[in-house]
Amino acid sequence: MEPINEINSVITPLNQKNVDTDQIISKEFLKRIERTGFGKYLFYHWRFDANDEPIKDFVLNDERYKDSTILVAHDNFGCGSSREHAPWSILDYGFRVVIAPSFADIFYSNCMKNGILPIKLSVDEVESLLSKDVYDVAVNLEAQTVTGVDGVVYSFDIDPYQKNMLLNGWDEISLTFQYEDKIKAYEDKVAQA
Amino acid sequence: MAKTIIEKIWDEHIVYEEEGKPDLLYIDLHLIHEVTSPQAFEGLRLNNRKVRRPDLCYATMDHNVPTRNREQIKDVIARKQISTLQQNCEEFGVPLANMDHPDQGIVHIIGPELGLTQPGKTIVCGDSHTSTHGAFGAIAFGIGTSEVEHVLSTQTLWQAKPKTMQIKVKGELGYGVAAKDIILAIISKFGIDMGTGYIVEYTGEAIRKLSMEERMTICNMSIEAGARAGLISPDATTVEFLRGREHVPSGEAFEKEAARWLALATDEGALYDKTVEISTDEIEPFVTWGTNPSMGSGVSQSVPFTYDFAETSDKQAHEKALAYMGLEQGMPLEDIAISNVFIGSCTNARLSDLRTAATVIAGRKVHPNVTAIVVPGSQTVKKQAEQEGIDKVFLEAGFEWRESGCSMCLAMNDDIVPAGEHCASTSNRNFEGRQGAGSRTHLMSPAMAAAAAIEGHIVDIRKFGLVNA
Ligand code: SF4
Numbered sequence: 070m071e072p073i074n075e076i077n078s079v080i081t082p083l084n085q086k087n088v089d090t091d092q093i094i095s096k097e098f099l100k101r102i103e104r105t106g107f108g109k110y111l112f113y114h115w116r117f118d119a120n121d122e123p124i125k126d127f128v129l130n131d132e133r134y135k136d137s138t139i140l141v142a143h144d145n146f147g148c149g150s151s152r153e154h155a156p157w158s159i160l161d162y163g164f165r166v167v168i169a170p171s172f173a174d175i176f177y178s179n180c181m182k183n184g185i186l187p188i189k190l191s192v193d194e195v196e197s198l199l200s201k202d203v204y205d206v207a208v209n210l211e212a213q214t215v216t217g218v219d220g221v222v223y224s225f226d227i228d229p230y231q232k233n234m235l236l237n238g239w240d241e242i243s244l245t246f247q248y249e250d251k252i253k254a255y256e257d258k259v260a261q262a
Numbered sequence: 263m264a265k266t267i268i269e270k271i272w273d274e275h276i277v278y279e280e281e282g283k284p285d286l287l288y289i290d291l292h293l294i295h296e297v298t299s300p301q302a303f304e305g306l307r308l309n310n311r312k313v314r315r316p317d318l319c320y321a322t323m324d325h326n327v328p329t330r331n332r333e334q335i336k337d338v339i340a341r342k343q344i345s346t347l348q349q350n351c352e353e354f355g356v357p358l359a360n361m362d363h364p365d366q367g368i369v370h371i372i373g374p375e376l377g378l379t380q381p382g383k384t385i386v387c388g389d390s391h392t393s394t395h396g397a398f399g400a401i402a403f404g405i406g407t408s409e410v411e412h413v414l415s416t417q418t419l420w421q422a423k424p425k426t427m428q429i430k431v432k433g434e435l436g437y438g439v440a441a442k443d444i445i446l447a448i449i450s451k452f453g454i455d456m457g458t459g460y461i462v463e464y465t466g467e468a469i470r471k472l473s474m475e476e477r478m479t480i481c482n483m484s485i486e487a488g489a490r491a492g493l494i495s496p497d498a499t500t501v502e503f504l505r506g507r508e509h510v511p512s513g514e515a516f517e518k519e520a521a522r523w524l525a526l527a528t529d530e531g532a533l534y535d536k537t538v539e540i541s542t543d544e545i546e547p548f549v550t551w552g553t554n555p556s557m558g559s560g561v562s563q564s565v566p567f568t569y570d571f572a573e574t575s576d577k578q579a580h581e582k583a584l585a586y587m588g589l590e591q592g593m594p595l596e597d598i599a600i601s602n603v604f605i606g607s608c609t610n611a612r613l614s615d616l617r618t619a620a621t622v623i624a625g626r627k628v629h630p631n632v633t634a635i636v637v638p639g640s641q642t643v644k645k646q647a648e649q650e651g652i653d654k655v656f657l658e659a660g661f662e663w664r665e666s667g668c669s670m671c672l673a674m675n676d677d678i679v680p681a682g683e684h685c686a687s688t689s690n691r692n693f694e695g696r697q698g699a700g701s702r703t704h705l706m707s708p709a710m711a712a713a714a715a716i717e718g719h720i721v722d723i724r725k726f727g728l729v730n731a
Pocket of ligand 1: 324325368369370389391607608609667668671672689690
């Protein structure tokens with residue numbers, strides 16, 4: 070996966086809580102057997118009406134956020150289905166960072182495996198971001214900060230192991246193969262029990 | 263020191279641990295289905311890797327399969343996904359219950375049926391309702407496709423130790439109240455993210471008295487409360503359910519296993535990071551009126567008013583949900599007209615669920631405005647139900663009787679609720695568009711859904727009469 074450290078972009082404010090993965094990528098688009106090509110289906114039923122025409126007041130259809138790579142939403146983002154097609158569609162659409170006060174567990178870990186940085190900020194901080202119309206920020210993973218164009222700095226926490234994986238874009242499976250002897254030893258122990 | 267079952271299972275499965283890292287956890291059972299696995303197998307091929315322990319995997323196809331005319335899948339991409347699983351299983355030596363196999367069914371229904379699901383195991387699947395298997399006292403959780411690939415190639419996962427939560431259900435269940443009502447009441451009381459970061463153990467008198475089928479219904483929906491895994495300590499009910507199943511040992515070996523399973527139960531005095539309680543007095547038959555599983559109320563209530571909510575974001579979510587559902591604030595839930603009924607899904611499509619629903623509809627007719635379907639959770643459930651004559655009861659009442667699969671739970675196949683229509687559903691998710699674009703889902707128990715099919719609107723099963731739900 071692509072390493073990630075510094076991302077500069079206008080934020081896309083999606084002012085909703087409990088955004089579930091069924092909304093992020095609807096089931097009719099889960100039949101593909103590839104990891105790519107899901108971007109055009111991101112939030113499909115919020116972006117397009119029954120005639121496939123763009124719904125004007127949905128934030129992803131707002132020209133001002135066309136090139137944004139940072140999505141901001143409210144609590145419990147990514148709840149529901151475990152489908153990794155959700156982060157795949159977010160990434161394929163062009164986002165690299167998602168900011169919210171909280172994330173659902175499986176979605177959070179799915180982001181990490183795909184080089185998407187999920188950032189948890191406080192409810193107040195996220196509300197302040199969501200209240201802005203057009204707001205440019207600089208995300209720095211190394212420093213664990215989000216810095217607004219007006220100089221406001223938001224700091225975030227991230228597990229050091231996860232941070233390292235993202236910064237380096239490491240493939241977790243190759244890493245785990247280094248523990249092959251431990252896995253073998255565990256299996257031998259179980260077989261003898 | 264007194265330990266919870268969660269800690270006991272976790273500690274037993276640590277392959278490697280190091281300060282500042284998640285634990286490397288061994289996985290005992292990996293269930294696989296057609297939608298979340300193709301990219302994982304492709305990853306193996308690209309990197310020239312093998313499946314480390316095909317003997318610990320079990321695959322089936324459920325999400326995409328047609329529930330009638332199995333021979334001809336019209337949807338080309340769906341057909342591709344199904345044949346891809348077939349090829350992958352052949353190529354990598356993974357056991358598969360194919361679409362025409364007598365063991366085929368929803369992955370979370372067949373695991374327990376076959377006795378693959380056992381106490382003390384770590385179980386994963388690329389599906390969030392893997393939590394179902396926790397009913398047996400296993401740590402079972404959903405994973406993404408990258409993790410599916412990781413488990414296929416290493417039989418392990420890096421997992422940070424989760425916090426533990428006890429949800430205690432106190433008291434005895436009232437008349438007409440089902441396991442589904444317990445879990446819907448829990449989610450509605452504590453919210454859809456109460457379990458984030460936790461593994462939940464359900465305890466209390468009401469839980470102890472439940473059958474294994476009912477326990478599965480509860481653990482199934484742990485994820486709807488945000489908990490990746492939910493479990494129940496094993497007891498005599500667990501042991502008896504498993505006795506004689508295909509993948510459990512028999513004779514003396516079984517007794518030895520059973521003793522080991524029972525010893526896994528949470529020790530007296532063990533501490534949880536958090537405990538919450540709900541009393542059965544607070545639980546009546548439940549239905550959802552909104553667009554996530556926490557937006558539900560007792561059936562005797564009305565749709566809440568926006569002013570009932572304190573926070574702005576909750577007010578907005580409530581308004582948005584009612585607009586989507588086409589419901590008025592303050593309208594009695596029993597006044598909601600129903601035109602579709604779905605009895606199915608990994609939450610409520612086991613034999614006992616079908617029996618309950620059949621009792622409710624026996625000798626009655628589906629309301630003329632209603633389309634009602636029954637989709638048994640597995641081919642085994644279907645066969646057993648047919649042996650008991652339950653299929654006839656449904657057919658005579660005007661239900662359709664289908665082949666097993668996920669079906670209208672997520673509407674990936676042809677089984678779709680038309681836009682704008684209301685569906686009484688025994689499944690687990692009422693998200694926008696879940697049962698088809700524009701569909702309006704009301705989650706409830708099998709008895710309640712069956713009664714709604716007869717009346718053409720939501721009804722209180724306690725008034726409907728004669729049920730031992
Ligand atoms: S029945 Fe529904 S919830 Fe269960 S596995 Fe299938 S799609 Fe998922």
